[in-house]
Amino acid sequence: MTIRRIHSGGAYEDKIGYCRAVVAGGFIHVAGTVGHGADVTAQCRSALEIIGKALAEAGASFADVVRVHYILPDRAEFEPCWPILREAFGDNPPAGTMIEAGLLDPIFRIEIEVTALAPA
Numbered sequence: 001m002t003i004r005r006i007h008s009g010g011a012y013e014d015k016i017g018y019c020r021a022v023v024a025g026g027f028i029h030v031a032g033t034v035g036h037g038a039d040v041t042a043q044c045r046s047a048l049e050i051i052g053k054a055l056a057e058a059g060a061s062f063a064d065v066v067r068v069h070y071i072l073p074d075r076a077e078f079e080p081c082w083p084i085l086r087e088a089f090g091d092n093p094p095a096g097t098m099i100e101a102g103l104l105d106p107i108f109r110i111e112i113e114v115t116a117l118a119p120a
Contacts, residue, residue, distance in 0.1 A: 001025060006057050008050060012104070021054040023118050028058045032071065032113040040077040040109035041084060047112045048088050055116055063092040064116040070098040071111040081110060 001024060007013055008020035021030045033054075035046025048062075055061055070085075072078055078098055086093075094114070103111055 006054050008054060021058060023058050026118050028055060028060055028116040028118050030054050030114045032111045034108040034111050041080050043109050044081040044084050047110060051112060051114055059119040060116045062088050065094040065114045066117055067115040068094045068096045069113040071101050073102055075100040077109055
């Protein structure tokens with residue numbers, strides 16, 4: 001089995017020792033991704049943009065995502081993200097789970113992790 005690692009150059013990749021995504025076993029595993037911005041919706045959009053780039057580099061798109069985890073320090077902030085997420089996944093919604101938990105830094109309001117089917 002071939003394993004391909006995709007790096008985005010994010011500051012935490014080197015500090016922690018991980019990469020943005022790993023293509024292995026027929027799947028693309030995208031690491032938990034936070035975005036930039038003043039509020040949860042801006043960070044959600046930014047995180048999805050970073051994830052979209054990793055998926056594209058692996059030859060996939062949001063239509064190929066089969067599983068998503070949303071992690072937020074405050075579950076009350078999840079609902080404002082729903083329209084953004086619906087737009088990203090469109091007619092191809094993945095299985096999803098929302099978890100309330102502390103994130104690496106209090107400035108982060110949402111972290112998104114996806115698993116997608118890799119191209120044949």
